[in-house]
Amino acid sequence: MRILIALSLLVFGRLSAQDTVIVRGLPWSVVAVEMDSTWGMCDDPATEGREIWIDPRLSEEHELEIVIHELLHAAFWDIDESVIEQVAKDFARVLWRMGYRKQDEKG
Secondary structure, three states: OHHHHHHHHHHOOOOOOOOEEEEOOEEEEEEEOOOOOOOEEEOOOOOOOOEEEEOOOOOHHHHHHHHHHHHHHHHOOOOOHHHHHHHHHHHHHHHHHOOOOOOOOOO
């Protein structure tokens, strides 16, 4: 449930980069970072000062997928990358078709 709350806050614009989300009882800082070799990254849950990095240059639809992807890593660190990738794509596709879009802070 906490993953969906964090995702909803990101999607609806009430959460911005540099904010903190709770995933499986642990705080994670969400940071906008331009990256060259990937679109998002997630620290190991055992790391103190855990961060989730999201590249701010992504399209809204792709950002939704990457946010889900990294939140899944935060929640289920031990699951294989191929599973995380497929589930994130599936969730993003469903949410996008349901009309989930990022809104600015005014909306």
